[in-house]
Amino acid sequence: xxxxxxxxxxFIDKISRGCLIRPDNIVQAxxxxxxxxxxxxxxxxxxxxxxxxxxxxxLRDATSGFNLGYKSLAVNLSDIAAMGGIARxxxxxxxxxxxxxxxxxxxxxxxxxxxxxxFSVNILGGDTVNSKTDLIINITVTGTVENSAxxxxxxxxxxxxxxxxxxxxxxxAGLHMILNExxxxxxxxxxxxxxxxxxxxxxxxxxxxxxxxxxxxAIDVSDGLSxxxxxxxxESRVGAKLYASKIPISRQLKAFCARFEFDAIEFAxxxxxxxxxxxxxxxxxxxxxxxxxxxxxxxxxFPVGEITDxxxxxxxxxxxxxxxxxxxxxxxxxxx
Amino acid sequence: xxxxxxxxxxFIDKISRGCLIRPDNIVQAxxxxxxxxxxxxxxxxxxxxxxxxxxxxxLRDATSGFNLGYKSLAVNLSDIAAMGGIARxxxxxxxxxxxxxxxxxxxxxxxxxxxxxxFSVNILGGDTVNSKTDLIINITVTGTVENSAxxxxxxxxxxxxxxxxxxxxxxxAGLHMILNExxxxxxxxxxxxxxxxxxxxxxxxxxxxxxxxxxxxAIDVSDGLSxxxxxxxxESRVGAKLYASKIPISRQLKAFCARFEFDAIEFAxxxxxxxxxxxxxxxxxxxxxxxxxxxxxxxxxFPVGEITDxxxxxxxxxxxxxxxxxxxxxxxxxxx
Numbered sequence: 001x002x003x004x005x006x007x008x009x010x011f012i013d014k015i016s017r018g019c020l021i022r023p024d025n026i027v028q029a030x031x032x033x034x035x036x037x038x039x040x041x042x043x044x045x046x047x048x049x050x051x052x053x054x055x056x057x058x059l060r061d062a063t064s065g066f067n068l069g070y071k072s073l074a075v076n077l078s079d080i081a082a083m084g085g086i087a088r089x090x091x092x093x094x095x096x097x098x099x100x101x102x103x104x105x106x107x108x109x110x111x112x113x114x115x116x117x118x119f120s121v122n123i124l125g126g127d128t129v130n131s132k133t134d135l136i137i138n139i140t141v142t143g144t145v146e147n148s149a150x151x152x153x154x155x156x157x158x159x160x161x162x163x164x165x166x167x168x169x170x171x172x173a174g175l176h177m178i179l180n181e182x183x184x185x186x187x188x189x190x191x192x193x194x195x196x197x198x199x200x201x202x203x204x205x206x207x208x209x210x211x212x213x214x215x216x217x218a219i220d221v222s223d224g225l226s227x228x229x230x231x232x233x234x235e236s237r238v239g240a241k242l243y244a245s246k247i248p249i250s251r252q253l254k255a256f257c258a259r260f261e262f263d264a265i266e267f268a269x270x271x272x273x274x275x276x277x278x279x280x281x282x283x284x285x286x287x288x289x290x291x292x293x294x295x296x297x298x299x300x301x302f303p304v305g306e307i308t309d310x311x312x313x314x315x316x317x318x319x320x321x322x323x324x325x326x327x328x329x330x331x332x333x334x335x336x
Numbered sequence: 337x338x339x340x341x342x343x344x345x346x347f348i349d350k351i352s353r354g355c356l357i358r359p360d361n362i363v364q365a366x367x368x369x370x371x372x373x374x375x376x377x378x379x380x381x382x383x384x385x386x387x388x389x390x391x392x393x394x395l396r397d398a399t400s401g402f403n404l405g406y407k408s409l410a411v412n413l414s415d416i417a418a419m420g421g422i423a424r425x426x427x428x429x430x431x432x433x434x435x436x437x438x439x440x441x442x443x444x445x446x447x448x449x450x451x452x453x454x455f456s457v458n459i460l461g462g463d464t465v466n467s468k469t470d471l472i473i474n475i476t477v478t479g480t481v482e483n484s485a486x487x488x489x490x491x492x493x494x495x496x497x498x499x500x501x502x503x504x505x506x507x508x509a510g511l512h513m514i515l516n517e518x519x520x521x522x523x524x525x526x527x528x529x530x531x532x533x534x535x536x537x538x539x540x541x542x543x544x545x546x547x548x549x550x551x552x553x554a555i556d557v558s559d560g561l562s563x564x565x566x567x568x569x570x571e572s573r574v575g576a577k578l579y580a581s582k583i584p585i586s587r588q589l590k591a592f593c594a595r596f597e598f599d600a601i602e603f604a605x606x607x608x609x610x611x612x613x614x615x616x617x618x619x620x621x622x623x624x625x626x627x628x629x630x631x632x633x634x635x636x637x638f639p640v641g642e643i644t645d646x647x648x649x650x651x652x653x654x655x656x657x658x659x660x661x662x663x664x665x666x667x668x669x670x671x672x
Contacts, residue, residue: 027380031571032489033418033556034384036481041377044363047461048370049476051429055468082369093387093474125383127474132391134467138429138474140385145372153368220369235367 001102008128011102015109019116019123026122035124037089044150046143048079054134062178065104067197068137069111075222076141077119077201078275082220084151084210085143087203089124090116093138095131108137119203149210151218151279154235160216160280160307162240163290165202166299167250168225169264170195172271176260188252199275206277208296214285224272225304226325229313232280239310242325244317248302269315269325280307337438344464347438351445355452355459362458371460373425379480384415390470398514401440403533404473405447411558412477413455413537414611418556420487420546421479423539425460426452429474431467444473455539485546487554487615490571496552496616496643498576499626501538502635503586504561505600506531508607512596524588535611542613544632550621560608561640562661565649568616575646578661580653584638605651605661616643 003011012030020029028036039045052072054060060068073090080087092112096105109123116123121141174196176182177189184190202220209215217236219228225247233240249264257264268274281289283306290301308314315323339347348366356365364372375381388408390396396404409426416423428448432441445459452459457477510532512518513525520526538556545551553572555564561583569576585600593600617625619642626637644650651659 027483027486028419028488033415034382034421034479036380036382036419036486038483039375039381044372045375045381045478046370046372047425047427047476047478049427049429049461049463049474051431051463051465051472051474053431053465053467053472056431056466079369083364083372085370089383091383091385091476093385095387095389095392095472125385127385127387129387129389130392131389131470133469136387136389136431136472138385138387138463140383140427140476142381142383142478143370147363147374150363150372152364 002098003096003100003102003105004098006102011105011128014106018113021117022120022122026124029122029124035089035091037124040144042146043144044147046080046083046085046145047140048076049138049140050076052137054136060135063197065107066111069108070115070198072137072139073112073115074199074201075275076139077115077121077203078199078220078222080141080143081202081206082151082218082277083143083145084149084206084218085145086207087119087121087141087143089122089142091140092123092126094126095129095136097131097133097135100135119201145210151206151210151215153217153219153232156217156232156236156238156280156307157282158238158307158309159283161283161286161303162229162305162307163279163281163301164221164248164276164304165205165301166274166276167248167253168221168274168276169253169267169271170250171199171273172267173253173256175273188255191250191252192256196273199273201275202277205297208293209277209279212285212289214282214289216280216282218277218279221274221276221278222272224270225278226269226313227272228278232278233313239308240305240313241308242305242313242315244315246302246304248304338434339432339436339438339441340434342438347441347464350442354449357453358456358458362460365458365460371425371427373460376480378482380483380486382416382419382421382479382481383476384412385474385476386412388473390472396471399533401443402447405444406451406534408473408475409448409451410535410537411611412475413451413457413539414535414556414558416477416479417538417542418487418554418613419479419481420485420542420554421481422543423455423457423477423479425458425478427476428459428462430462431465431472433467433469433471436471455537481546487542487546487551489553489555489568492553492568492572492574492616492643493618494574494643494645495619497619497622497639498565498641498643499615499617499637500557500584500612500640501541501637502610502612503584503589504557504610504612505589505603505607506586507535507609508603509589509592511609524591527586527588528592532609535609537611538613541629541633544629545613545615548621548625550618550625552616552618554613554615557610557612557614558608560606561614562605562649563608564614568614569649575644576641576649577644578641578649578651580651582638582640584640
């Protein structure tokens with residue numbers, strides 16, 4: 001069945017079910033010119049938006065609707081996590097080419113709704129239109145955060161320890177598998193594939209970090225460790241030192257890189273789409289906070305380096321050789 | 337110059353200037369994972385989002401960047417107006433094909449910024465990505481409205497007088513001129529062209545309407561009078577009667593329809609993109625409110641009909657013949 005068979009409003013009726021899962025504070029959900037809701041008086045409002053374009057960000061043939069919907073929302077939730085916030089409402093703009101079956105779109109909404117439900121996020125509105133060629137998804141997510149807890153990029157301090165909430169580079173390996181049609185023939189490959197396809201936003205973890213005033217700055221790793229740390233360094237007007245030996249590489253990625261002859265550190269630095277959080281923590285508090293974090297989430301905070309005053313990012317190799325790295329993560333238009 | 341010559345971050349630097357024009361209450365504008373701002377404690381938050389796709393909603397060759405940027409924002413501001421709100425922050429997602437010159441994009445942002453400045457709207461964030469074929473623009477606008485003032489679609493009451501804040505059908509004539517490459521060779525044609533290209537959101541007028549508790553329901557005319565009144569009728573579970581003789585047709589549209597042999601009422605009913613507000617007003621208060629409106633804005637509120645209990649929309653012709661009309665405005669996928 002195609003969209004033109006049921007029309008825009010038939011489609012909206014179909015996908016609206018299960019979108020409003022937290023009705024408190026919602027005055028108007030899907031179905032008017034705009035959504036309307038109450039925001040807690042003492043909170044800041046957060047807004048983030050992401051465009052996903054077929055043939056640029058995803059290949060429709062290579063991804064299920066469910067996975068595409070899940071990831072489209074996940075990358076936005078990750079942005080709210082990077083601010084230390086609670087994700088609240090999502091708005092979904094979708095442009096649909098004539099050849100896209102409605103079952104694919106329903107599956108796509110299923111993917112979004114499944115992730116939204118897990119984090120108590122309402123899908124509160126959007127826009128549904130035609131497209132000539134490509135499937136296009138725009139998601140906007142709002143969140144809230146206490147003024148005192150907000151995690152910014154420009155507040156890192158010299159001496160801070162830099163942590164990542166998870167492994168880096170796995171997603172790049174998953175992307176390589178998709179682009180090169182490598183069969184998911186082991187648990188290790190499955191885990192890398194999943195890291196790329198179903199990234200989990202660190203929305204609980206970010207609240208722990210935001211509650212600590214000694215956690216100074218944060219960003220999520222969307223473009224790669226070097227590029228995203230580069231944003232913190234530039235915005236905070238500091239520098240950073242990374243220890244190659246400390247960069248958290250999963251055993252799955254190690255196995256993958258051994259098998260396909262890639263450099264895991266390179267994947268971590270420039271791969272992107274890991275959607276872990278990078279945060280910087282005052283050195284006197286770093287260990288205590290990392291211990292508490294591990295106790296709470298039964299997963300480590302991985303220290304990867306320190307904030308310096310050099311104005312550049314330096315990578316300390318296994319041989320103690322210092323290499324200045326130029327951010328090489330994903331630049332959407334290919335220029336530096 | 338192309339985007340790849342200056343890169344994503346170079347482009348963001350370029351277009352960020354002049355985006356933050358109302359810095360009070362803004363904690364984080366462009367440049368972090370999400371924007372962060374304060375919302376007045378006693379207000380509801382409004383959010384609306386619209387996707388505009390090249391070759392579906394606009395032809396790049398037939399519109400200047402400025403006009404495209406202006407209209408992309410205007411249609412979202414109109415949604416906030418239809419809720420009775422104050423527009424506050426805009427978020428711009430843009431997907432750019434390789435052949436799109438940067439000058440066109442700068443012009444596009446100029447168009448948005450010019451309208452944004454007029455209504456004190458900040459451009460507070462967005463997303464800038466590649467596209468394979470089409471230029472794609474997604475704008476999300478937030479606004480605020482008092483809980484007591486919000487204008488919904490589902491609150492029309494039987495007996496209400498239906499008003500339009502402006503002429504209907506002009507935009508359809510403008511679109512016809514563009515699609516048929518009709519030269520803008522008179523002031524009349526220029527006015528119709530402008531109605532389509534540079535629709536003005538009724539953001540001041542909506543506040544007047546929202547302040548009156550006897551104004552019961554509202555919507556903006558994006559899909560056509562019959563389709564948008566259809567939303568009010570369906571959502572409010574009422575009916576409506578329209579008087580063909582009262583539907584506000586500009587003298588420019590009359591001249592256009594005489595010259596090109598079109599039915600002006602048909603344009604008003606099914607044309608769409610007029611972005612006037614339709615509102616319904618308690619009958620005892622209707623004239624008083626319309627008079628006050630005219631005194632305030634030096635422009636009339638046009639009465640076009642009444643809310644009935646029939647469950648359908650009836651058009652009373654010049655000959656007093658009653659015709660039941662089925663909403664025929666723009667359905668984005670061509671089915672009813």
